[in-house]
Amino acid sequence: MRGGFTIGDYSVIADVSASLLKLLREQMTPDPIPQPELIGLGSPVDKGDFYLSLFLFNVKESGNNRRTQMISRGTDQMQYPPLAVDLHYMLTVQSPAELQSRALDEHRILGRAMQVLYDNSVLRGSTVVGTLAEREEEVRIVMDNVSGEGMLSMWNFAETPYRLSISYMVGPVMIDSTRVKSVKRVLERDVSIQG
Template structure:
């Protein structure tokens, strides 16, 4: 599905918002009690819109090389479905909080960072009711893993944003699959299946008696 990336982002967004709303202190800052949001916009995009909260920004998309060459899915009796494109998504999660006077709020930022870490440490696998968008109601599962990119890579990301560096967290999310638009292909039917191990053992034993 072409909406898989957005669905993964919405999944992270929804879970994180629910956890922030449940925090005894931070719930005062997020809806319905406060104006802060969890946004999939970039940190500078939130600043430009005068928003406070958390930026969950998809900053890099990479192919999963280990699953890139997976074979087509066989659909009985004689059709082959092209495999999906396997992807790993990389997110930069950045608190963008301000005090009532509009000044930076480092204490609140660090509280939010702790809440993000707690959220995905407690729920490293997201499935079932946690999935949002077009992933909702499917049997898909998203694995969320904390990353530690080098200082040079992080510096390049913030240089791209043209914003002063903010303490952030990086997470990898996988596996996200984008389905092919190619039609199913006709393949040779499976005419005979190999016997199971137990059946083959019994057949061999019977032949030797």
């Protein structure tokens, strides 16, 4: 807290991840995934029993959403504009079904995940958690147009065979600056007219 306002909110990336996880868990259980705990955050190769994993694999500055205006914080301080970033997530599906029905099961899970993210393409309201709930900015969810070859090249997990995955871009996400500048406001103005 500085000058009566909170700055330096760096937890917004974690809040976006938690919000996505909450959304998927609420809308994908009990069908096609039987329990919410089977949807989680983690690398596609983490040991575990996730049917659907959400993996933050890249963060990029969002040049199109860069802000340049200082933010007024009271009468004597200005805060530098926030850093705008886009978050890139990989959703990976892994069904425990028998080999004969595994692929179809994974396709159903993937289809439902895509449907949920499409129908909730703007994170807001009761969907969001943490500091994200206190902000007025909209965070959009857009499927990344990554080619099959591009997805395979992103799948760089040593000896682990490729699993059905898709990529999403979520943003813009604003990370507050901790820099503030003291300013003196004009309290009086003397206007003299010369004739």
